[in-house]
Amino acid sequence: MIALPLWIVPAAPLVLLALLLVPQARPALRALVPLAPLPALAAALASPAPAPVTLDWLMLGTELALTDTARPFLGFTAALWALAGWQALRLLRDAPGRDRFLACFLLAMTGNLGLLVAQDIAAFYSFFAAMSLASWGLVLQGGGAAQVFAGRVYIGFAVTGELALFAGLSLGAFATGETRLAAMAGPEVPALATALMAAGLLVKLGAVPLHLWLPLAHAAAPAPASAVLSGAMLKAGLFGLMTVLPLGSAALPGAAAGLAAMALAGLVLAPALGLVQAEAKAVLAYSSIGQMSLMALGLAAGLAAPAAWPLLGPAVLLLAVHHAFAKAALFLGVPAVWSTAPGALRAALLAALALLALALAGLPATSGAIAKTALKEALEAAPAGWQVWLGTALFAASLGTALLMLRALWLLADAPQKPDTAGDVALPWLGATGLVLAAPWLLPGGAAAAPDPADLVPPGLAAALALAALALVRSFGLRLAPPKAGELLGLFEAAPRPAPVLALPPPPRRGRTLVVRRGRGAVARPERGALAILGVAAALALVMALAPAGPAPVSAPPAPVTGEG
Template sequence: MNHLLTLAILLPAIGSLAVFSRFIGARASGVVCAVAAAPALLLGLFASTMEHDVAWMLLGATFGVDPVSRIFLIFTGALWMACGLYSASTMRSDPRRSAYFFFFLLSMTGNFGLLLARDVGAFYCFFALMTFAAYGLVVHERGAGPRRAGRVYIVMSILGELLLLAGLIFAVAAGAGIDMADFASGVAAAPNQELITALLFFGLGVKAGAIPVHVWLPLAHPVAPTPASAVLSGAMIKAGLFGWIVMLPLGWSPAPAIAPLVVTLGLLGAFGAAIYGALQRDPKTILAYSSVSQMSVMVVAIGAGLMAPDRWPLILGALAIYACSHGFAKGALFLGVAVAKQAAGRDMLRRMTMMGLALAALTIAGAPPLGGAIAKKSLKAAAAGPESPSGDALALLIPLTAIMTTVVLGKFILVMAGAMRTNEGKSAVRLSPWMAAPWLTLTLGAAAAAWLIAPPTEPMTDAPQPTIPSLSAGDALAALWPIALGVLVLAITMRLARSLPKAPAAPAGDLLSLYTLASRATVAAGRRTRLPGPARWKLDFVPLVLDSIEQSRRGETLTNIERAMKTWPVAGAVFVMIVITLAAMIIL
């Protein structure tokens, strides 16, 4: 299994270079992605708890598998594999497909690496690799929309990295150590535990789509290629959740100052994102806000764990089922957006596509006996308790969010049905199996996610773990009435909307407008402020450099060099040389 552990990280990294070969086309690149994801999926399915020291790395590192990372590896590995194969069809005619697969595989490397990392340094490095490699996926389509989304994404990502790094530095300085197994207990014992917890929560929360640092997500999902959106929402967004689980002092000590804030932000996100998403018209934007809403439910569960450490072992098991079910379902919904465009040409394909989308949506809404219903019942039962004040909030939140989830995903289904009617006769008559097979696999995986991962083969902690709960008739009724009410609310809302003048769609990014206004006001105030001292505090080096370039043969030499460096063959060759040089320095 040690070799499989190494391959889970090395294969995606090697594959990111192999896709530049002229002998590897789109379908071969998709196969490379699937093969690269296979070791991680196999580790999730069959590996037992293990650790492996990698001494040949520059500062050394430890990688391994534990029961928590196993569950994340199952749905994360399946998502990356399915989306890689799916990309073989959607990226076939894209002139920049090599760049797409390069960033796709680098993001995969970072995602698997952080799940397998057993020390803080390796976790942070792979988390940063995944974060910045995903920027290439966000801006892949070019144009004004992707550029704006890319700017917001990179600014928020850097903010998150800084907060995360600050939290890690404070924690290690307080004696938490760098071993992931002892890190959370070290944070719990730190004198500045609340500060460290807040920094880690918001630093990882940027990736997890937590309110109020979620604003990149509804901008990035609509502009990224469809399979990239699927892994962003299904797999990479869960990296933040995984970081919370392994780094926050959950199960060790309460955090009375930060826990109520976490629960409050989760409640605001669960309802606010669902309502705002229902006002959108782009299907991928609707799904993005649905992801923010569902992740906010998990934020409330994290807050419950921070309030009542004794309930955390049960919350952890339920949270793992919830994350797995949501990951599969959201990946299926995103892939279904492009499948629907291809399937609009035939009645049978159109009906099958709508049935698949409805199945994935019902899984997220919590319809029994699908995995979502089991996850929500487990989560509600785990958080409840006399010493868990947030347990009652979570018990009330789950049926209410089921209503809002039904509304927002029902709006998504209606938008997709309208788009399929519009594209009827314009789309392909035949649906590519490279698209259909991954989409169907994720759809079925969403329905069966709870049985796929629970009960765990070994306990995630020393405390008793929840098993798959049986759904009685009362449980089924309790899960169905919020969905029925959500359908009724959606029907009434759509009926009223038809009788009113058509209003412009709410802008994606919501709080981003407020952040932009605040930033501009701060800059304007700074410009109006007169500081003592010299009139000029900056040295204008840029004009000097430009003048020197102009004097040097009008910059023709440097311009030619820059133009050559921008081509992928040259840039790829330089990158390979740098990697080989660094590898030689590390090993020798």
């Protein structure tokens, strides 16, 4: 096998991007977009791994290498970009602004693939920034009001995250005197630098409360862009964290607790907010928040118990790979459903999607179950105080995912057909689905994993809850109000003041007071009121004058008050 030069991994999409700038070449080159990540895929699968490359002339001296951690990341990332690129070509065949989208797509791809092989902080940061900023174009595709709002929120969070990451990397580099990325996990890096780097990466990871951009962006972007956002780019944040945090080398209980709190909040919040969404892609986005929180929980456990990291690391990695494929496949499936009319074909599609959903929820004999089992076993090594929480969190995550999946499928089943969606958008989805379903045989240790009956509990419970909710909704005619997009941010959105509501004529007045008798028309008879006053005054005076003053006769029958007109 030819040794693949590693620089080709980021260079392939970049070169394609440069070529695309020539308008005459575009029609021919567009078809190459799905092929741009193939060198990266080849590099990931190559055995032995490609040799490191040093480019001293570039920036501070760029070094590219494929570490053991990065290798699986590179593999699934490349595969996802390829599949998403394929679907993007089909889906956006006639869309206005397609070329701009493809350019952003390629730039983001460059960044995403490049940051996985970058070994120095300058390159890492540059690739990371390229990915983040180029994704803005992916979110904005279409240019509707939702896209503009999502884009504004996304770029705000992205720039803030970039700044934090840059500040953290600079601080770290200044403190250690090194530009290697690996040095950022060293013991002499100040805590502030680690915190800043982590913050920047956690924004990308979508950890609560830095997740606000995520549901907006995922819901607004086209489906293939959502697929790479959720499948590949969120994982870039995870990869960054796994690189810069001192995992397995130092115990940071405080940081671990903080990270765990964020993760737990995400696990609770994701299903709660996701279930009330009215759009399938938004529901899937919330499910991503939940799953990423689960991975963050693994990282937190690793921070708390360095000894457990050798087991935890692969488990988190496994979870990431599994989630990347499954979630990307789900996102890719959305346009496939749109292209069909409700009927047998759609039912078949939904059934296939349901399989993916079950895998994501961790049904036995799927990649989800393998990942979850691995994580569960790894967590055994976590400190004792964590055990209680972790078990519950795992269960909550499974239950929440299952519920969200049901909700997403429910919404997809109801989705109207979009006739301008080509039928062949389903092909990339089929590829992704096939990969997910074949995963138990592809993944290490997959075949050995015995199905655990306990894994059936969360999906079962979720199904029962969903049925109960359905019954409740049907019998009482309750409806759910879709919340404003963007949760808290929605409140700050400046909505134009609505025009005054057209008033219906008030209902006919039917008096019920002393003044007005029914059937007598609306003519008030104020003298009746005066007569009542007169009568009450006279009666009260009589009562007071004649009744002997004594101790209050509370339960005694008091004198009658008369005088009603």
